[in-house]
Amino acid sequence: MGKSAKFFKRPTRKEKAVMSLTKGTAETSLFDSSNSTTTGGQKGHSKTKDVLSVTANPTIAKKSTISSAGAHPPKASLAYKMQLNGGVKQAVKDLEILEDVELESEDEDMDEDHDTTTHQSSTGSGSKAAQANKKKNENLDKTKPRLDYPEASEINPANRPPQEWPAQGRVEFIDYETRYRPGLDLVLRGVNCSINPHEKIGICGRTGAGKSSLTLSLFRIIEAAKGQILVDGIDISTLGLYDVRSRFSIIPQDPVLFAGTIRFNLDPLGTRPDVDLWQALEDSYLKEYVSAMEGGLNAMVLEGGDNFSVGQRQLICLARALLRKTSLLVLDEATAAIDLETDALVQAIIRQKFRECTILTIAHRIDTVMDSDRIMVLDQGRVAEFDMPAALLADQSSIFYSLAKQSGNA
Structure with a gap:
């Protein structure tokens, strides 16, 4: 089974439970690290290690109770900022290790699935599973x-x-x-x-x-x-x-607009004069709307054309096709x-x-x-x-x- 298949594998119930545990403890780790004071910073850091020891071993599903420290004294503001920075960095490292653990777990489960499928096919009772596995690989090839x-x-x-x-x-x-x-x-x-x-x-x-x-x-x-x-x-x-x-020229089902000006979306190469651009907008019933916009042809278009309706985006694509002739x-x-x-x-x-x-x-x-x-x-x-x-x-x-x-x- 291909290496990329692990990103498409549907998690089992067991994996979902483990992921819920790891996510919860990781989030608690981040919260605890960010709220550790100078006097309790080392204690909070040790608690982060305790959490990591639990989440790094998914077979040990035990509950961890982590308490946060109280208010921060005014005189320790600089030290608190340094401690907060260190706590966040430690939490990020914890999350990176957790991700590696989850991927290794998925690799092991996929190897077990592969061995099971091979065994079933060899005994003649797994033909349907083998066909389903082949179909899955074909679908992955299409999406690759x-x-x-x-x-x-x-x-x-x-x-x-x-x-x-x-x-x-x-x-x-x-x-x-x-x-x-x-x-x-x-x-x-x-x-x-x-x-x-x-x-x-x-x-x-x-x-x-x-x-x-x-x-x-x-x-x-x-x-x-x-x-x-x-x-x-x-x-x-x-x-x-x-x-x-x-x-x-093609006008697709989902109209494509780019971040920039209306001028750029109509004529990306900048080869057409303004009179042609306005004529294309008039032919697509957009001239009045664009004229009322601040900047006219130089009015900004947000990424994906989010400041236009779907119908207006399609009409802009139509104006672009009219320009190409x-x-x-x-x-x-x-x-x-x-x-x-x-x-x-x-x-x-x-x-x-x-x-x-x-x-x-x-x-x-x-x-x-x-x-x-x-x-x-x-x-x-x-x-x-x-x-x-x-x-x-x-x-x-x-x-x-x-x-x-x-x-x-x-």
Whole structure:
């Protein structure tokens, strides 16, 4: 079992009891150390050692009664401060030792679990436990950061796309397959589809069908295991990551804002004049609100955009996409976290301002993609259906019809 698994291991009842004991005695140790006077400082320090001797041996669960000293004499203020500083340092050391003890205890329990699973598998009675253990390791692999796997270079000097690429926004998936990590199951299987320039595509499917994986593949967050993605005839796997990601726009489900000014959030590279920034804000119905803020474009945005509502954050992200003027826009459930009124506003802006743009919309609510040119229905990583909404709704045996019926749109 991997070393990192100990951070995900669910504590047993016994461990919970030990942790409760150690936390309680450690907190008491800190309180006692900070309240020790000059006359009782050495006594308080010895009590801290007594507490540590209990908590460092989790098998000995005995109660410790620690009393604190009384009021501090005025004349001993300097000595009290020195004693307080020493007491806090000692308590921190105690907590560090306690943490090491808890981690060692978890390692021992995990070794016992591993031995038990091995024994059960060898006798033929632990097949289910072995399968569960394998599943747990696979889940840990998915949650493990991808930093161990180096990404492609930002720029491929041998193959740079034209400055105007993508001019049309044609997207083709050719026998495309991908997985999140080598050794894991495929999340997209044999995807073949062609999306025409300026076409509005709604992508839907049940949970785990591969909707988000499709957009991650387009931005090369995950790489191809097989097949190609062509954008205006260029295989994106031959390009550098910067050339791919800087040419597409995405409005995510959770709007992303950075600590800084509104100007920085709209145009991080500072390449656009103020008139373009104000026009983008006007097109996203934020000009009046930003104009009323102190500083206008230079008004501050808190970390994560905490001084804006969720709907306003999404509109700022929309204004950022308007500024980029790319030919390919991905809406990854962009209106899932906002109210219906703001949802309708965002949809209206998209229809008006992105008419000449190819749009791929990950559907959270079926009604948001009912006016799409075509609907792509994914099922277990495959393209199960790909047709106009009316044609899919006319077929009562289609997956899209069942999804629309569940949401009250059929």
